[in-house]
Amino acid sequence: MSIALTARAGGLDRLHAATDLRGRFRLPAGVVYLDGNSLGALPAGVAEVVADVVHRQWGNRLIASWNEAGWWDAPTRVGDRIGRLVGAAPGQVVCTDSTSVNLYKAVVAAARMRPGRRVVLTDPDSFPTDLYVTDAAARDAGLVVEQVSPAAAAARIADIGDDLVLASYSSVDYRTGELWDLAAVTGAAHAVGGLVCWDLCHSAGVLDVGLDAHDADLAVGCGYKYLNGGPGAPAFLYVAARHQDDFDQPLAGWNGHATPFAMAPAYVPAPGITRGRVGTPPLLGMLALEAALAVYDGLEVTAVRERSLSLTGFFLQCLGELLPELAVATPRDAERRGSQVSVRHPDAYAVVQALIARGVVGDFREPDIVRLGFAPLYLSHGDVLRAAQHLQGVIGDRDFEREEFRTRATVT
């Protein structure tokens, strides 16, 4: 059976050879890295760019680099490069701050764009920072938060009617990897005059998100998962062009001012997406992210999605054959699957540690999830089979019962 799977993996790798871009990454040998949805791998060329930023741009050219190295425009320039991957025409995405900070801006700005309305809808199973920030922004903006699953959101929105300010949803569930139909949520929100905000942390770079095509209003996402920008890479904020004049965000820092160097006493927001900026951008991280995005040069995100579905689909096949009893938390239907496969196990934490000891790096999510992310560009179907075989080994050999795998680290 494993021989058949090996042959299958080889065949699929030949079929998808055009999107095998592992050569564009610097991964350690002997590792199957299934955690690119937590921290993307290091792309080739990034270290060289960062060294140039430090030695030449900063060390040698000092403040002259604000102009001559394009530091000042980096947030919108990098934003446009991200925009291409999430289906946003230029001028609608800015690279800035963290996802949490950008979501705060989006929720408060949405409240101001829909005065008199009160309800923000979000997913009870959102990544927690989305819940925390939505609650905090709602409190500050005088809104009420309702938690409704994305599957039930459209129906609930119809009930809420013209009291809806914003439906704020992640396109992919960070735990289960379920891909939601945010186009349907968006249609429902627009039908009652409300707005949507899409959280693309688990979609940007691997899914054909299509922000413009689906008439999304606002979106946020991070730079360090599938965009491979490095640890704590800056995040991004999308504001559809039609809303930018009305986008009145609370963090009125000088980088978002119309004339920042005039040092004018009153805040006048810059035209366009620049008003999403706040303070001086974190240039080391932002220029690393810019260099990392070169991985996507010459590549359409539809091709990445195709490879992703092939990898996750094949992994599900492997599990079906090697571990038929295992509970899979991710939908088997390709249309409902992000770029990850999560399985449930009562000893999920120890299973993840035991996998890591075998060179298969995934992560644990409370309460019982073994989460395996498939960053398509640097993974092969051969890697996928190896991961499934090690998972079979960990469970079959009961590795997860070993004490060494059960001690919790600070950050899991």
Add this chain to the structure above:
Amino acid sequence: MSIALTARAGGLDRLHAATDLRGRFRLPAGVVYLDGNSLGALPAGVAEVVADVVHRQWGNRLIASWNEAGWWDAPTRVGDRIGRLVGAAPGQVVCTDSTSVNLYKAVVAAARMRPGRRVVLTDPDSFPTDLYVTDAAARDAGLVVEQVSPAAAAARIADIGDDLVLASYSSVDYRTGELWDLAAVTGAAHAVGGLVCWDLCHSAGVLDVGLDAHDADLAVGCGYKYLNGGPGAPAFLYVAARHQDDFDQPLAGWNGHATPFAMAPAYVPAPGITRGRVGTPPLLGMLALEAALAVYDGLEVTAVRERSLSLTGFFLQCLGELLPELAVATPRDAERRGSQVSVRHPDAYAVVQALIARGVVGDFREPDIVRLGFAPLYLSHGDVLRAAQHLQGVIGDRDFEREEFRTRATVT
């Protein structure tokens, strides 16, 4: 006369030899860099640390670095290192976000700490982002902003009385370099039950700020000026230990949660200064800043201040002899002087450009300020004299009338 100044410079450099730490920096040859109050120079060792973060910590160890390389605790660890330089005992400073974002947190949190009060006081001549963010936070928190010079603040605070929420002031004026008596403002604010927030952007690393000693409540500052953290280095936030339980800041991101990896549905702020965190920290910039702070190892900030005053004092002497007609905007009294000397000139922009062409790098600030920052650790009295001589040359030779120096760049 210049011979006497040369001898004087040599004598002062011998006198202050113990704090000449230029060897700890990587500065380009032939430049007198007087813009360390805009972007600090590159310290030795930073490039090596950043390369290690990229190649080994990120590229090779991937997510394991969250634990084993101390990524998760970096914001408080680096915060404590900054704390030492601003007179804050450990556990009161966190390195996070930008100054603008941190000021927003501070103003909104202050409003919540003083419910029922309405007035925030700030300086009309503050760096603009302070004005913009204070206005924005006041609007969101239902406060009224009054702009009063720091010199008049104590008297005005006594009038405002128990309606005062917060007096939010920079310790050094970014344009003129005037050092304000924030201890007096703090005493006045406390006398009426109000709070203070000190902006340390132009003080941290060069002045004996003494946050704890002066009973400051809140403070913010940036990492890329005298702390030499690199372009867009993360900023910092100080919350005095006695206020931390009541510090309820609006940007309730998951990094500030008491149990971030429990993925709990409701926000519970972490104990201590950790609640000032928001999203995933910008690690490339933060670890560069941490490496940069090694410059201060074995050094007390009082010694840095002493060297700073000698440098700026000598520069004022040089100006007095070489350019006696020039209007100096910075107080001559050492007690009222930060670590910069600003002069006024009707063609200030062109004067700065002409100085840069001669290898003396300062910057221009609207409307007529030639701003020269003295980062004490990498400047000598010989550099100071050279700068004064070139300024004399630029003005005497009327370099500033040349067209090439009058064309404005994007970022000035």
